Amino acid sequence: MLIDYSRNFIESGGQFIALGSVALVWVGLMAIGAAVRGPERLREIDHLVGWSVLSLFFTGLGVFSTLTFPVIAAIVGMGAFGAFVIVIRSGQGIGTVALVRALLLALPLLLLAAAMQGSQWDEFTDWLVIPRYMLETQAFPSASNPYPNATFSGYPYSWHFISYLSSLIAGGLLESAGALSNVFLLLAAATLLVRLIGQAIGDKNLHRHPGWGLCALAVLAMTLVNPTFAQKVVLTAYADTSSAVVTGSAMIVAWFCIEALVGKDEKTARNHAISLGLLLLLLVNLKQATLVLAILIVGGFYIIALREPTVRFLSALKLGVYILLPPVVIFLIWRYHLHSDPANVRELSIKPFSDWLIHLIPEILGRMGLILTKKGYYLVLFVVLLGVGLRGFWKSKTPFDRFAALAMGIVLGYNVFLLFAYLTTFGKSDALRAASYWRYSMHLGMIIVAFTVFGLAKLWHERASGKFDILRLKWLAVVLMLAAPFVFAKKLRFDRVPTTVHYRHVGAAVSAMLDPNDKVFVTDPRGSGESAAILGFELRSGAKYGGYVGAFHADRINSVKSVLADTDYTAMIVYSQMPEYQDLFQQKLDPKVSYLLKRDTNDEWLVVKTWVHPG
Numbered sequence: 001m002l003i004d005y006s007r008n009f010i011e012s013g014g015q016f017i018a019l020g021s022v023a024l025v026w027v028g029l030m031a032i033g034a035a036v037r038g039p040e041r042l043r044e045i046d047h048l049v050g051w052s053v054l055s056l057f058f059t060g061l062g063v064f065s066t067l068t069f070p071v072i073a074a075i076v077g078m079g080a081f082g083a084f085v086i087v088i089r090s091g092q093g094i095g096t097v098a099l100v101r102a103l104l105l106a107l108p109l110l111l112l113a114a115a116m117q118g119s120q121w122d123e124f125t126d127w128l129v130i131p132r133y134m135l136e137t138q139a140f141p142s143a144s145n146p147y148p149n150a151t152f153s154g155y156p157y158s159w160h161f162i163s164y165l166s167s168l169i170a171g172g173l174l175e176s177a178g179a180l181s182n183v184f185l186l187l188a189a190a191t192l193l194v195r196l197i198g199q200a201i202g203d204k205n206l207h208r209h210p211g212w213g214l215c216a217l218a219v220l221a222m223t224l225v226n227p228t229f230a231q232k233v234v235l236t237a238y239a240d241t242s243s244a245v246v247t248g249s250a251m252i253v254a255w256f257c258i259e260a261l262v263g264k265d266e267k268t269a270r271n272h273a274i275s276l277g278l279l280l281l282l283l284v285n286l287k288q289a290t291l292v293l294a295i296l297i298v299g300g301f302y303i304i305a306l307r308e309p310t311v312r313f314l315s316a317l318k319l320g321v322y323i324l325l326p327p328v329v330i331f332l333i334w335r336y337h338l339h340s341d342p343a344n345v346r347e348l349s350i351k352p353f354s355d356w357l358i359h360l361i362p363e364i365l366g367r368m369g370l371i372l373t374k375k376g377y378y379l380v381l382f383v384v385l386l387g388v389g390l391r392g393f394w395k396s397k398t399p400f401d402r403f404a405a406l407a408m409g410i411v412l413g414y415n416v417f418l419l420f421a422y423l424t425t426f427g428k429s430d431a432l433r434a435a436s437y438w439r440y441s442m443h444l445g446m447i448i449v450a451f452t453v454f455g456l457a458k459l460w461h462e463r464a465s466g467k468f469d470i471l472r473l474k475w476l477a478v479v480l481m482l483a484a485p486f487v488f489a490k491k492l493r494f495d496r497v498p499t500t501v502h503y504r505h506v507g508a509a510v511s512a513m514l515d516p517n518d519k520v521f522v523t524d525p526r527g528s529g530e531s532a533a534i535l536g537f538e539l540r541s542g543a544k545y546g547g548y549v550g551a552f553h554a555d556r557i558n559s560v561k562s563v564l565a566d567t568d569y570t571a572m573i574v575y576s577q578m579p580e581y582q583d584l585f586q587q588k589l590d591p592k593v594s595y596l597l598k599r600d601t602n603d604e605w606l607v608v609k610t611w612v613h614p615g
Contacts, residue, residue: 008112008489008496015114015176021169022180025162028080029054030094035083036278040271042256043096044192044207045249047184049275050080052282055158056330059285062157063337068138073168098191098207101215105478106187108485109223112492113179113235117504119495120236121530123175124537125151127237131163132173142341149536149545154338154347156285159239178237185245186226186234189446190218192252193453199399200457213474216481221453224484227378228445230438231492240442243286247293248446250279251410254301255403257319261311262402273319276301281326285334288347292417293410293443294327300409304393304402350424357423357431364422367434368415375438381448385411388455400458407451411444498614503531503575506594506611507538510573513596513609516542518570521563523549525556526576535573543571560584564605572597572605 029050034041037049054076061072087094103110118128133147140157147153159178166177191207194214198206206214223229234241253276260269280294301323305316338347357364372379389408392401418440422431485492494500514520520543522532532548539545546569549559557580563569564584574581574595581589585605589595596609 005489007115008493009108009115009485010111011115015111017170018114018166018174018176018180019110021166021174022162022177022184024169025165026181026184027094028077028084031080031084031087034087034092034094037275039090039092042192042195042253042272042275044099044188044195045253045275045279046094047188048246048249048282049278050083051158051162052278052326054161055282055285056326058161059157059330059333062140063333069134069164070138070168073165076165096191096207098194098210098215098218099188101210101212102187102190102219103184105212105216105219105481106183106223108482109492110180110183112485112489113183114176116176116179116235116493117495118175118237118537119497119500120232120238121528121533122151123178123237124533125149126155127159127178127239128163128173128175129537130157130160131167131177131237134160134164135167135173140337152288152347155288156334158282158285159242159287163237175237179235182234182236182238182241185242186222186229187219189245189248190215190222192249193218193221193450196252196450196454197457200454201461211474213477216474216477218453219481220477221449222446224480226445226449227375227381228442228448230442232494233439233442235492235494238439239287240439243283243290243293243443244445246279246283246286247290247297247410247443248450250276250283250294250297251300251406251447252450253279254297255399255406258301258305258308258311258402258406259399261305261316261319262308262399264310264312266315269315269319270322273322277323277326280323281330284327285330289417289421289440290443291331293414296410296413296417298323299413300406303409304396304406307396308402348421348425357426357428360428360431361419361423364419364431364434367432368419368437371434371437372441375441378441378448381452382411385448385451388451400454403454404451407447410447414440414444500530500534502594502611502614503534504538506531506573506575506596507535509609509611510535510571510596511539511541511543514539514541514543514571518543518598519546519568520544520571520573521546521548521569522573522575523556523560523563524551524575525549525553525578526551528552531573531575557584567599567603570599 026047030046031050032053033046033048033050034043036053037046057076058072061067062069084094118124129150130147130153133141133150137145139145141147141150141153162181163174163177167174194210195207197214197218198204228244253272257269257272257276260272280297283290283294302316305311306313372382385404385408389404393405393408395401396405418437422434426435510520520535520539522535524531527550529548529550529552532550536545549556553559556578561584563572574589574597577589577591585597592613594611594613595607597605598608600606
């Protein structure tokens with residue numbers, strides 16, 4: 001029992017290679033960010049600025065040059081090393097005190113994340129598949145270099161660059177690179193919350209000397225008590241956590257810029273505007289939907305700033321060059337790449353107006369609302385933000401008023417966009433169930449957390465600082481942060497669920513037993529289709545994947561019959577069964593066993609290998 005529990009944290013030596021590779025990537029990006037922005041920068045976003053520069057450089061060269069990805073990566077590596085040397089010699093240093101303490105507090109969580117393996121459906125169809133294609137083909141997808149098993153190969157690639165570079169350093173695909181990077185991004189975001197707390201309580205130098213207790217509270221706010229912290233998103237290769245962190249960080253920088261304009265400090269405003277433009281570049285190139293978040297941040301920035309009587313219209317307008325140029329450039333580069341080769345355009349698109357689901361607006365809104373009611377903690381903060389944000393927009397007397405108004409505008413605007421997406425982009429069944437609404441809502445997670453932290457810190461400072469010293473709880477926060485991964489280890493290591501492990505084991509074994517001449521079909525009439533997605537990911541032998549039958553298919557029996565009769569299919573995996581299967585396969589099959597069957601020369605299906613179901 002103890003040995004099995006310890007495997008939640010220490011599973012193999014490979015996880016230390018993962019830790020080192022991912023750390024090297026982020027240290028390099030921090031060095032680039034520090035060198036690009038100089039000594040007057042916001043050190044808490046160095047890694048995001050460096051990631052933005054990497055995204056522009058990698059995307060530009062990948063689209064417009066014939067250089068392969070390893071060559072581009074080598075150039076980036078040399079640039080990062082040079083930046084590191086420059087920053088260290090200049091005496092600026094890299095990182096912050098808060099980040100070092102956050103990393104130390106989260107060591108158990110980082111160790112656990114390093115052991116994670118792919119386990120979620122979209123990982124096997126996109127978020128792990130695409131970095132593997134990048135490693136194997138060394139170029140973006142195109143007609144001559146298709147990514148056949150990737151569902152949305154036309155999505156932007158900034159998130160994939162992190163997994164790719166980490167895997168390149170490690171010498172093979174690192175399935176835990178996404179989980180480790182997500183945890184790091186949350187920890188780094190916590191350091192920005194520390195600076196925000198300093199703003200709220202009137203101590204603008206607090207971020208320079210934060211105590212362990214304050215760092216622990218900030219880390220808890222971004223992890224354990226974060227209403228959008230879902231382990232099956234954070235500890236995966238999904239890009240939703242990174243989208244939330246970049247969105248929240250960009251909003252906070254936009255607010256800093258507004259406050260500088262209000263205070264008529266044009267130099268500081270310009271400095272923040274440059275950082276904001278780089279963060280928006282990164283945001284636009286993360287996911288298809290994050291373009292809308294970038295537009296909302298820019299729109300909110302100008303609406304909040306220009307209604308302030310002390311803000312000069314021309315001063316705010318001039319900042320548009322710094323804010324808008326970077327995201328527009330990378331957006332146009334990627335659109336050029338996609339539309340220069342239609343084979344690449346595998347992304348969500350707006351349907352013709354005649355197919356819009358306008359008549360379903362009440363049902364879709366009702367479903368979105370129902371989903372939110374099941375997220376009570378988030379819903380409460382959501383409603384409070386809307387109320388305080390509207391009040392802040394109306395009064396706009398204090399920095400917090402403007403912060404709340406900006407946050408409210410982005411949150412409300414993004415939900416309107418999601419409704420629009422369900423009406424114009426999704427199919428009827430997905431729209432009626434508001435598919436992935438909670439995952440999309442996670443993109444707003446850091447904004448919700450930042451608003452809550454800022455508001456509570458301000459409330460404590462104004463109403464309770466003389467009565468209660470919140471730092472009395474510092475050791476409780478530290479203990480909670482250190483203990484939580486051990487207490488919730490089983491829940492956090494969802495990739496060790498026996499069924500998922502079984503699917504991965506069978507998929508890898510089948511791949512080794514098939515050859516390029518085979519075409520394999522998966523039948524899992526009682527399953528969701530996850531087993532088939534995993535097989536598609538594990539199938540490395542060159543054998544062709546021919547589809548699957550799952551619980552959600554209507555005519556499962558006839559589908560299997562047609563495959564059995566089609567001589568193009570040479571192999572079939574049976575994960576679960578229906579009563580008719582005994583007659584279909586003309587042999588007794590145990591429902592507690594998974595089977596690999598192959599067609600022989602007499603056109604009969606023979607059992608080649610079996611695997612007993614777990615449990």
